[in-house]
Amino acid sequence: MDMPRPGKGAPKSVKDRLQLYDDPDASFRALLALDAGNMGSWRYDIETGFVTGDALSAELFGLGQLPQPWPVDTVFAAIHPEDVMMVQEAVQTSIENNDFYDTKFRVVLGDDLADTASHRWLGGRGSVTERAHDGRALVMVGVNWDETHQKRIDERMTMMATELDHRIRNVFGVMCAIINIGDRTAADKDSFSRTLMAQVRAMADAHALTTNLHQDNTGEDKAITVSDLLHSALAPWLPDHHGTPAGDDRGIAVRITAGPEITLPRHNASSLAMVIYELTANAAKYGALSKAGGCLDVHVQLGSGQMLSLQWSETCASPAKLPVDEDDQAGGFGFTLIDLCLTGLQGKIVRKMRPDGMQVMLTMPVST
Amino acid sequence: MKSLDGYRILLVEDEVMILIDLQHLLESKGATVDTAMTVADALRVSSNQFDAAVLDVRLPDGNVFPVADRLIEHGVPVVFHSGHARTEQVMDEFPGSVALTKPASETILINTIKSQASIAESG
Numbered sequence: 001m002d003m004p005r006p007g008k009g010a011p012k013s014v015k016d017r018l019q020l021y022d023d024p025d026a027s028f029r030a031l032l033a034l035d036a037g038n039m040g041s042w043r044y045d046i047e048t049g050f051v052t053g054d055a056l057s058a059e060l061f062g063l064g065q066l067p068q069p070w071p072v073d074t075v076f077a078a079i080h081p082e083d084v085m086m087v088q089e090a091v092q093t094s095i096e097n098n099d100f101y102d103t104k105f106r107v108v109l110g111d112d113l114a115d116t117a118s119h120r121w122l123g124g125r126g127s128v129t130e131r132a133h134d135g136r137a138l139v140m141v142g143v144n145w146d147e148t149h150q151k152r153i154d155e156r157m158t159m160m161a162t163e164l165d166h167r168i169r170n171v172f173g174v175m176c177a178i179i180n181i182g183d184r185t186a187a188d189k190d191s192f193s194r195t196l197m198a199q200v201r202a203m204a205d206a207h208a209l210t211t212n213l214h215q216d217n218t219g220e221d222k223a224i225t226v227s228d229l230l231h232s233a234l235a236p237w238l239p240d241h242h243g244t245p246a247g248d249d250r251g252i253a254v255r256i257t258a259g260p261e262i263t264l265p266r267h268n269a270s271s272l273a274m275v276i277y278e279l280t281a282n283a284a285k286y287g288a289l290s291k292a293g294g295c296l297d298v299h300v301q302l303g304s305g306q307m308l309s310l311q312w313s314e315t316c317a318s319p320a321k322l323p324v325d326e327d328d329q330a331g332g333f334g335f336t337l338i339d340l341c342l343t344g345l346q347g348k349i350v351r352k353m354r355p356d357g358m359q360v361m362l363t364m365p366v367s368t
Numbered sequence: 369m370k371s372l373d374g375y376r377i378l379l380v381e382d383e384v385m386i387l388i389d390l391q392h393l394l395e396s397k398g399a400t401v402d403t404a405m406t407v408a409d410a411l412r413v414s415s416n417q418f419d420a421a422v423l424d425v426r427l428p429d430g431n432v433f434p435v436a437d438r439l440i441e442h443g444v445p446v447v448f449h450s451g452h453a454r455t456e457q458v459m460d461e462f463p464g465s466v467a468l469t470k471p472a473s474e475t476i477l478i479n480t481i482k483s484q485a486s487i488a489e490s491g
Contacts, residue, residue: 162452166426169451170383173471177389184392267428271384337385344384344405 034143044072044126044140046095051075060122060144062109080106080119091126095137100127104147121147171203178337186333194281195334202277205232206270223263226272226300226308230256233276237289237296251292258300262308264366271341272364275349278334279360283314288357293317308347308366314357370398371478375485378421379403380410380435381449382428386471390422390449393474394481410435416442420485422477424470425450425458436462445484449477 018026034041040057044050050069058064061078076084083105094101102125110118126142178199186192209224209232231238237254264272280289288294295315302308335351342349347364377394381387382405391401402418404410407429414421414435421439423432425448436446440462448458448467458467464487466480 166451169470173451174383174385176471177383177385180389180392181385265428267382340384340388344382344387 037145039143039145041141041143042126044142045069046128046137046140049073057144060120060146061107062120078107080108081113082106087124091140094126095128095140098128100125101142104151119148121151123147167207171207174203175200181336181340182333185336191333194285195278195337198277198281198334199274199337202233202273203270205229205277206273208232210266210269223265224269225258225260226262226264226310227256227258227260229264229269229273229276230258230298230300233273233280234296234298251294252289253295254289254298255296256298256300258298259302262300262302262366268345268364268366271344275338275341275362278338279312282334283358288314288316291317294357302366306366308364310360310362312358312360312362314359316357370396371482373398375399375419375481376417377401377481378410378413378418378423378439378444380405380421380427380432381424382406382426383424386424390477393477394422397478407432407435411438414438414442414444416444418444420445420447420481420488422447422449422481424448425452433461436465440465443488445488447477447480447484 034054034056038056040054040060042051042053042057045052049072051072052069053061053063055064058066058068061075063070063074063078066074076088079087087103087105090101090103093099102123104121104123106119106121108118109120112118122144123146124142124144126140128137128139129141130139131137178196182192182196186195206224206229209228234254234256237252238256283289283294283296288296294317297311297313297315299311299313300308338349342362342364345364347362349363350361352359372394375394375398377399379387379390379394379401380403381390384405387403387405391403394401402413404413405427407427410423410427410432411434418439421435421444423436423446425432432448436448439446446462446465448462448465449470449472450458450467451470452458456467459465466484468477468480472480
């Protein structure tokens with residue numbers, strides 16, 4: 001992460017390099033700039049091996065109590081043992097190449113090396129500012145600043161990237177499994193593709209719901225509400241945000257009663273999403289969502305012992321096209337998936353096909 | 369003769385679709401399969417009665433490592449089947465085990481189970 005720098009490798013005096021001859025304010029402005037940038041500065045006398053630093057660099061290295069000048073080994077001793085070699089090498093390379101070094105490293109402020117909370121991350125840059133006539137480096141000057149906050153952000157980003165990677169692999173794993181299960185249980189191409197499509201949407205929307213909730217930046221898993229899941233699954237039949245009734249032009253009414261307080265852990269959310277999207281796809285093909293005059297009521301409540309119950313009632317204006325029951329082959333794949341999801345959720349599902357539409361009663365425990 | 373005839377396999381996986389799919393795969397190759405979806409359930413059944421175990425790493429109640437420890441103690445060869453990218457980390461902690469990245473191909477999974485089981489038997 002070395003930055004290009006004019007004059008690299010061509011030794012010049014510092015004053016020539018900085019072109020400061022006609023700027024009487026330069027030294028005071030340099031102090032103000034260090035202060036504004038929250039940087040500590042120091043001077044390392046390479047010949048004698050002693051370092052002097054300002055108050056901030058003393059504090060950054062945890063050397064506040066020690067009288068100055070500090071032996072350079074004392075400064076290096078403040079650095080985490082795993083990082084000190086790297087810093088020494090960077091300093092040495094910058095002396096040899098007449099370039100500046102640019103490092104990030106930890107200083108250990110407590111007695112316990114393993115206690116990462118006692119580590120402070122520092123950024124540091126410096127370069128040789130004086131050389132003898134024979135080219136020997138005499139003095140090095142540099143700055144340090146606190147990088148701890150940025151490092152914590154980096155660590156969290158890495159953690160979230162790993163987590164995302166894991167979830168994506170998992171989604172591919174589930175898709176492979178669903179395709180295999182469909183291959184064994186779907187009666188025809190139509191039911192196979194319809195259920196696959198519903199499941200891809202279920203996973204995509206369940207993912208979108210968790211990701212939106214992630215934006216509070218805690219990096220923690222947030223629970224999804226059952227109401228959110230239902231609203232995203234049934235969105236095509238619900239009034240949009242402007243109050244325009246979307247389903248109305250087709251004469252289909254959807255009512256959802258689910259308290260915003262009923263939440264699911266992420267792990268359960270994806271399974272329940274699969275169930276809800278499959279029921280929706282089925283209703284859109286055969287049931288209340290397929291024809292004008294249809295009506296769907298979904299009622300969710302939380303009973304004693306953290307048992308969630310979801311009642312799904314379809315009412316069709318004319319008798320439902322296809323009575324889907326346990327033995328029905330066309331419903332086979334979708335219902336196989338629903339039953340598997342309920343096994344995973346440790347819940348139960350009862351389906352009843354009435355002349356005017358399907359009734360589903362689902363119960364499952366939700367741990368808090 | 370099917371490739372896993374006579375094998376008894378413990379399958380630990382919390383994603384129900386994957387669980388059912390793998391269970392079907394292993395059974396179709398002749399194996400008898402016991403399943404668990406949590407660390408707690410898996411610990412209840414872990415013993416020396418298995419010829420091999422296929423373990424997802426991350427489960428709702430923690431990672432599967434205590435289960436792996438118990439199985440290895442009993443001499444049961446372990447195949448990790450994980451969505452974690454860094455499979456080599458797992459293998460560092462459990463030398464002699466194999467870690468496959470999810471979703472693993474059927475052929476690789478079955479061949480790995482067989483080779484691990486035969487190493488365990490000859491060892």
